[in-house]
Amino acid sequence: MTRPFTFPGLTTRVVFGHGTLAQVPEEVARLGHSRALVLSTPHQKAEAQALADRLGNRAGGIFAGATMHTPVEVTDQAIAAYQAARADCIVSLGGGSTTGLGKAIAVRTGADQVVIPTTYAGSEMTDILGETAGGEKTTRRDPAIRPEVVVYDVDLTLTLPVTLTVTSALNAIAHAMEALYAPDRNPVVEAMVREALPAFRGALPVLIRSPQDREARSDALYAAWCCSTALGYVSMALHHKLAHVLGGSFGLPHAETHAVLLPHTTAYNEPAVDGLLQPIADTFGLGSAGKGLWHFAKSLNAPLRLSDLGLTARDLDRAADIATKNPYANPRPVTRDGIRHLLQQAFEGHCPA
Ligand code: NAD
Secondary structure, eight states: OOOOOOOOOOOOEEEEESSGGGGHHHHHHHTTOSOEEEEOOGGGHHHHHHHHHHHGGGEEEEEOOOOTTOBHHHHHHHHHHHHHTTOOEEEEEESHHHHHHHHHHHHHHOOEEEEEEOSSOOOTTOOEEEEEETTEEEEEEOGGGSOSEEEEEGGGGTTSOHHHHHHHHHHHHHHHHHHHHOTTOOHHHHHHHHHHHHHHHHHHHHHHHOTTOHHHHHHHHHHHHHHHHHHHTSOOOHHHHHHHHHHHHHOOOHHHHHHHHHHHHHHHHGGGSTTTTHHHHHHHOTTOHHHHHHHHHHHTTOOOOGGGGTOOTTHHHHHHHHHHHSOOOOSSOOOHHHHHHHHHHHHHTOOOO
16 A cells, blocks of 8 residues: 655756766756856866866856865855856766765855766755864755756766775665655655666676676666655665764765665664565565675675774774764664664674674
């Protein structure tokens, strides 16, 4: 029986395909804008410049200073560049760090955003912004954060390094995992998760062998869109809370941290959600969502231990304290002992029991 639900409606226009970067100028024009500031990380500056050249007189310049965890100082510099360029919209080309900077500008200035994601992290379809100020990461949701247009161009993912291919995909699967048991889940979100899981399951083993495989790249980017959309419509729980604590308070790298935590947070909640994680168990095997994800991650050579990401044994108590002080709502009670045990398992990299 279909249970009662509320679906908030989709508000982001999506263009998906190969070579769709060529459509960015008309998407900017379609929004009624004439001067875009193009954002990127320093690493993707050349691509941002090429896109600005393609935009021609619709470009107001580039800002290539996006960085992980959206520090407010960088946002201030980018807003100064936006104003100096007399820009009237943002075009973000890159992964979650660049998308995050665009969102930070948008929520402060009201600028429209065209986002061109080049990883699978899945920030582009959400109304979520995480920012760092004074060494602390805070997360907020606001309709003004959600991008107006997302242009997925599979060709841009052909250069995505294998490690980030795997870890950003596991970041996306974490969105899907928490969407399956979110109290505000709905049939559209559930359907997108069911699309995404086998698409990633099929594509990732191909991509670690053949990173240029266009069909697998296409499937993976499609799966990332599904996962990002799912996260955009539901609440986050324990998994995202722990990732934010470890990234914000201990400086751990974002995608890798999600990758290591995912089997453990999944296993923690699995007994409390009455079969809702069954699609994950069915996709990844072993009759258990947590175990299935751990073995899948291992088969992809994903990082498995928090100790390999720079966390020390001494950090575990403090991480458990911070994570349980203001926990997000979660299907299984978040206890200090339970989280300390989870962190120990993830620290050592064991398959969850
Ligand atoms: P990233 O954006 O930091 O990218 C990592 C590096 O890879 C950068 O140097 C980037 O330029 C490079 N890169 C990206 N795509 C490439 C490509 N196709 N080819 C070659 N190099 C490429 O990494 P990420 O994991 O995508 O994003 C992490 C950030 O995203 C974090 O700050 C996280 O908080 C945020 N995030 C936010 C949400 C949300 O909904 N708010 C969701 C997921 C992630």
